Amino acid sequence: xxxxxxxxxxxxxxxxxxxxxxxxxxxxxxxxxxxxxxxxxxxxxxxxxxxxxxxxxxxxxxxxxxxxxxxxxxxxxxxxxxxxxxxxxxxxxxxxxxxxxxxxxxxxxxxxxx
Amino acid sequence: xxxxxxxxxxxxxxxxxxxxxxxxxxxxxxxxxxxxxxxxxxxxxxxxxxxxxxxxxxxxxxxxxxxxxxxxxxxxxxxxxxxxxxxxxxxxxxxxxxxxxxxxxxxxxxx
Numbered sequence: 001x002x003x004x005x006x007x008x009x010x011x012x013x014x015x016x017x018x019x020x021x022x023x024x025x026x027x028x029x030x031x032x033x034x035x036x037x038x039x040x041x042x043x044x045x046x047x048x049x050x051x052x053x054x055x056x057x058x059x060x061x062x063x064x065x066x067x068x069x070x071x072x073x074x075x076x077x078x079x080x081x082x083x084x085x086x087x088x089x090x091x092x093x094x095x096x097x098x099x100x101x102x103x104x105x106x107x108x109x110x111x112x113x114x
Numbered sequence: 115x116x117x118x119x120x121x122x123x124x125x126x127x128x129x130x131x132x133x134x135x136x137x138x139x140x141x142x143x144x145x146x147x148x149x150x151x152x153x154x155x156x157x158x159x160x161x162x163x164x165x166x167x168x169x170x171x172x173x174x175x176x177x178x179x180x181x182x183x184x185x186x187x188x189x190x191x192x193x194x195x196x197x198x199x200x201x202x203x204x205x206x207x208x209x210x211x212x213x214x215x216x217x218x219x220x221x222x223x224x225x
Contacts, residue, residue: 004157031211042217043158043201058212090157094211101146101211105157 003027004106006091012112019078021109023091030096032074033103034058034066036087043090049074050096081113116141116206120216127223130191135219137202138184146205147185148213149178151198158201192223 007022025032031050035043035058045058047066055066063085067075074093078085088110092103117140127133139147146165150158162171164180171178175196177188187200199220203213 033212040217043203043215045212048212092157096211101205101213102148102160102163103211103213104160105150108155108157110155 006106021076025093029093033092035090118216124220135187139204141206148203150201
C-alpha cells in the first residue's frame with residue numbers, strides 16, 4: 001500500500017511565523033503535490049514537484065514556497081504565516097511517467113494561524 | 115479554465131435508499147476522471163479512475179459511470195458507514211498529472 005505521511009495533524013502558529021509542513025511518501029513516486037482545502041472551495045493546488053529539486057507553481061502559490069531535496073520528501077513553507085492561511089493542508093503523490101495518474105493523499109495537517 | 119462541478123452539495127439518505135451523485139466537467143480532452151472518498155478530518159481516499167465514455171467501475175455499494183460530459187457515482191442500498199464527502203477530479207491535457215477537483219458532495223446516511 002502507498003503510504004503518505006505528514007509531519008503534524010494539527011498545528012497552531014502565530015501571524016508572521018515561518019511554518020514548515022513536511023510530507024514523506026514511501027513508494028518511490030516521482031510526483032508530489034501540496035493542496036489546501038477550504039469549505040466550499042474544494043482542493044486547490046499550491047505547488048507540485050515532478051522530480052528532486054524541481055517544482056512548479058499550482059493555482060495558488062502566493063505566500064508559499066516548497067523544497068524537495070530528496071525524492072521521498074516534499075516540504076511546504078509558509079515564509080510569514082497569515083490568518084488567511086488557516087486551512088487544511090494535504091500532501092499527495094503519484095508514480096509519474098506514463099503510469100497511473102491517481103494521487104494518493106496523506107492524512108492532512110490542520111493549520112491555524114492566530 | 116477547466117471546471118468540475120459536483121451536485122448536490124449535500125445529500126441525506128436513509129439506510130437502504132439508493133441515490134446518485136453527479137460530477138460534470140468542461141475539459142475537452144479528458145484523460146481521466148477520478149473519484150475519492152473523504153472522511154472528516156482525513157485525507158481523500160482513492161476509489162476509481164474512469165478513462166472513456168461508457169466505462170463503469172464498482173466497489174461494494176459504489177458504482178461509477180462516465181459519459182462525455184459527466185460522471186455519476188451511484189450508491190446502492192447505502193449503510194451509515196458510507197457517510198463521507200465524495201470528491202471527483204478530472205485530468206485534462208496537463209502532462210504532469212495535475213488534477214482539477216470539484217467541491218465535493220457530503221453524504222449522510224442515517225439508520
